[in-house]
Amino acid sequence: MIYTLTLNPALDRTLIVENLRFEDANRVKQELRYAGGKGIDVSRVINELGSESIALGFVGGYDGMELEGRLINEGINCDFVKIAEETRINVFIKKEKEGKRTSLHAKGPEVSPSELATLYNKIKNLKPSPSWFVMSGSLPLGLSDNIYAQFTHLMRNKGIKVFLDSDGIPFKKGIKAIPFAIKPNLFELERLSGKKLKSRKEMMTFGKKLVEKGIGFVLISAAEKGILLISKDTILKATPPKVKVKSTIGAGDASVAGFIYAYEKKMSISDCLRMAVACGTATALTPGTALCRKKDVKKIIKKCEVKELEL
Ligand SMILES: Nc1ncnc2c1ncn2[C@@H]1O[C@H](COP(=O)(O)OP(=O)(O)OP(=O)(O)O)[C@@H](O)[C@H]1O
Ligand SMILES: [Mg+2]
Structure with missing residues (x-):
């Protein structure tokens, strides 16, 4: 079984207004709600591709219950630990005509030591085993x-494979x-290495160092440029086709899901990478927080090019 862990999920609320003015009352025309979280997105894409996963994490209060209920409605298997404080909310305010957005991000709950211990004891004894x-x-x-x-x-x-x-x-x-x-994406990779990585060679060298420490697969994602995969045996670069981008929110999470899905199906590493890129790029085709659709993944995967690189 594939388990995903989202320690800090959020209930996203999008308020659609005609106008937004301070020192005035602003009427909300429409409100949309969505259960947000990166691990949750991985679970969503695994579901869309036709495999199963269980989403773990913390939820609290009515917002947390709503988040969990929304996921159940979507067909996501959930096994969250309940916490005393309320799940975090993000408020997105969208001005209808101009399409302009702004957002407010709440600080979110504080998880107590006993709540952490409950999660820890749960993940120590997961059934079915991960x-x-x-x-x-x-x-x-x-x-x-x-x-x-610690969890890693x-x-x-x-002997469980951890994807971080x-x-x-x-x-x-x-x-x-x-x-x-x-x-990591390019920014995360630079923060990890502590310096600017100016060329692909520098990225590959840094990725190789991580692999030498024992990490099985380093996938460096670079938005429309695709993904560079570094392992003990190979360096591969997968490039997606050019597409009409609607929103790339969740593209990275979809790539993680695609890689794992393909690995579980015992596909070759180059096909796992192709799947990762196709799921990310198919996510870019859908608006807002929507993730990839399987039918788009199937089309895009045929157009993803994979080549082997040398360091
Ligand atoms: N503009 C784009 N055009 C085509 N494909 C894209 C685009 N942006 C992302 N993708 C696809 O999604 C994959 C992951 O995207 P990206 O590198 O932006 O991840 P990320 O920064 O981790 O995203 P996230 O916001 O989900 O964390 C890319 O490798 C690519 O396949
Ligand atoms: Mg990311």
């Missing part, structure tokens, strides 16, 4: 920035615990 354990996104208040490293150790020791996709210090520390696969 083949993959995907950890994506930022951390809520109350958790140590060492948490991804725990899973690795059980995060940023900043929690990502950097998590990588020291040697996950099976990671997918």
